[in-house]
Amino acid sequence: MNRAQSILKEVFGFETFWPLQEKVIAHVLEKKDALVVMPTGGGKSLCYQIPAMIFDGLTVVVSPLISLMKDQVDQVREYGVPALFLNSTLSMEDYRTNVTKLRENLVKLLYLAPEALLTPGTITLLSELKVDCIAIDEAHCISEWGHDFRPEYRQLAKVRAAFPNACCVALTATATPRVREDIRNSLSIEDRSEYIGSFNRPNLFLEVVAKNKPLDQVLTLIERYPNESGIIYCATRRQTDELYAILRQKGYSIRPYHAGLSEQERTENQERFSRDDIRIIVATIAFGMGINKSNIRFVVHYDLPRSIDNYYQEIGRAGRDGLPAHCLLLLGYGDIQKVRYFIGQKSEQEQRVAGILLSQLLGFAETNLCRRVPLLNYFGETNVPDRCGMCDNCLRGEDERAREDLTIPAQKFLSCVKRTGEIFGAGHIIDVLRGSTSQKVLKFEHEKLSTYGIGTAYSAEQWRQIARQLIQKGLLLYDYEHGSLKLTSKAWEVLRGRETFLGRLEVARKEKEAEGDLGQKQRVDEADSFDPELFEALRRKRKELADQANLPPYTIFHDRTLREMAHYYPQTRESLLSVYGIGTTKLEKYADSFLDIILEHCRIKQIAERQKPASVADTDTAPPADRSTRRHLVIGERFNQGYSIEELARDFNILRATVINHLYKCLCENHPIMRNDLMTNSSLTEDQRESVLSSFARLGTERLRPVFEEFNGTIPYEELQLLRLSYLCQSQKRPGSHKTGP
DSSP: OHHHHHHHHHTTOOSSOOTTHHHHHHHHHTTOOEEEEOOTTSOTTHHHHHHHHHSSSEEEEEOSOHHHHHHHHHHHHHTTOOEEEOSTTSOHHHHHHHHHHHHTTOOSEEEEOHHHHTSHHHHHHHHTSOEEEEEESSGGGGOTTSTTOOHHHHTHHHHHHHOTTSEEEEEESOOOHHHHHHHHHHHTOOGGGEEEOOOOOTTEEEEEEEOSSHHHHHHHHHHHSTTOEEEEEESSHHHHHHHHHHHHHTTOOEEEEOTTSOHHHHHHHHHHHHTTSSSEEEEETTOSTTOOOSOEEEEEESSOOSSHHHHHHHHTTSOTTSSOEEEEEEEOHHHHHHHHHHHTTSOHHHHHHHHHHHHHHHHHHTOSSOTHHHHHHHTTOOOOOSOOSSBHHHHHOTTTTSOEEOHHHHHHHHHHHHHTTSOSOHHHHHHHHTTOOOHHHHHTTGGGSTTTTTTTTSOHHHHHHHHHHHHHTTSEEEETTTTEEEEOHHHHHHHTTSSOOEEOOOTTSOHHIIIIIHHHHHSOOGGGTSOHHHHHHHHHHHHHHHHHHTOOGGGTOOHHHHHHHHHHOOOSHHHHTTSTTOOHHHHHHHHHHHHHHHHHHHHHHTOOOOOOOHHHHHHTTSOGGGSOTTHHHHHHHHHHTTOOHHHHHHHTTOOHHHHHHHHHHHHHTTOOOOOSOGGGGOOSOHHHHHHHHHHHHHHOSSOSHHHHHHTTTOSOHHHHHHHHHHHHHHHTOOTTTTOOOO
């Protein structure tokens, strides 16, 4: 493995292997088959790229989409690795040139689509060569149980048999236990050759909000990420085109992508997105697998995805560089009923499968738990922490996301549905409950009903939340064809008082928070993590070099690499080599261009170079979720050594609020925090801080909700978390040990 370690640093610019990488690479170097399941951005490609550089012969990479192949080859060539592809986009002359290079053993990596690999001509060509490894990317396409089954993938077993001396590595980011079993059986891979990493993508902030004024919700999120890239997924071409037209009219740099466009339009729009010529793609769910872009900062599901598999695959496009990214799902009452209606049009067997997929998805979307619990459980992970600190449920706090007794409002709603004849939709029922004098209410004389005006204690939005939960929990059925609600047998149990109805009514959240503002309050203050002016200058240089070479910018350097430059200000070639993602090849190609910008910026601003700690160099190449389960102790130790909260957030690629939570966890375990300057991180006035600390002294620190309510929700949770930590540090008491209030 010494040679593999050298290649990792010298070629790819990484200090250490990520979890599982070293084991998989050692296994493959012994010419043994393997099934590798790692999350998107988890370093799967190195599991065959590094062995390919060590093997004498050729490594064949099966890639599902031609549109992705060129980017993959461009990216690996930027590291100095001899790679090429064979597909229909090449001219006859280029195709022949590539074949000649293969026959002259000048190539280490050959990328092929499965249908191209399966042709007799390709098999004959490869049989003339020494093939050491066959790497099958997106291997879940092999399985009929997968969310993206492709028949041609199923035939790859024939290729495997044609090259018995080559090891076979199947790689995927999404595979349930059943799919993994199908892959192993199809490719004859032994159980003990299975390497399963965590499916967790810790840098993704997961948020699900009720679909309420969806255009405004999307605009709010887009504005949080100026000059950053994002994808908006829609269910239909029509919705895609409508949203594209609106956003384009508002001046956003945006293009559509769906099957209704010509192949030329799709290719052009995708390439412009990959090359940072446009910011946003609004697309149907057909878009995604052809994208290898690393710096996508947000993904929005404007409509429901088809399943948890699809959701995971689609949010997997975000944050591939390991930096924080935001994933927003808009959960619409009407969308759910529309899906159920279309499920009802399928065959009985298809209905059963589709119904299960929808139930699993809604279980994730409606959960009160940390969102990663149902998501990771779905993929077979059982040892999932109760809180991730990177989803909307976790950041609301235990008490705010707890279910409450909604039996009485549920009874009112159900009674109104019954008294209006079960022929109206939720909007009309809410009008009756809230005492509306609309023309429709008066026309049907519903102002005379006993349920008229009995629901004024709740807003229309809160009633919509109740209606959605009544439907999702099976107390109401929605007749999509007629747009009406009908009671089920479960509804009568609640109406008669035999069952209680528990749900979540987000009464404490301001409208802006309901539109997805929660994540905004918790995001890392990136201006404190790196020099934004220098970062933009470096990004412009990257774009200039990429355009000259006809490459996507991320193939030159990831955003993460540029951010490290803008944080540490490396001013020599030696110090530049310590930056994440810079190996000797890229150093030779790009050092002068980027050093000129850094040196000039530092000269004008009189900034000295920061020394990158060796411990950070060793840590920052590992995915945050898979480092150590004791990471909070490392963060606590560094905080005691003088690192700021912002520096720790940046170095560990986590949110500022997550750093505070880690420090709080240290105190919970009786590990001291030896700092008295926490108050300097607060944006509150001195009077506000003193009032909050007095509340903690009186109410205790075990729960934040009582303090939050005492200030009528005017103090954000992150401030409360920070001041609680400061209060505990001053007293160095274990949380909960000094509670004096109820």
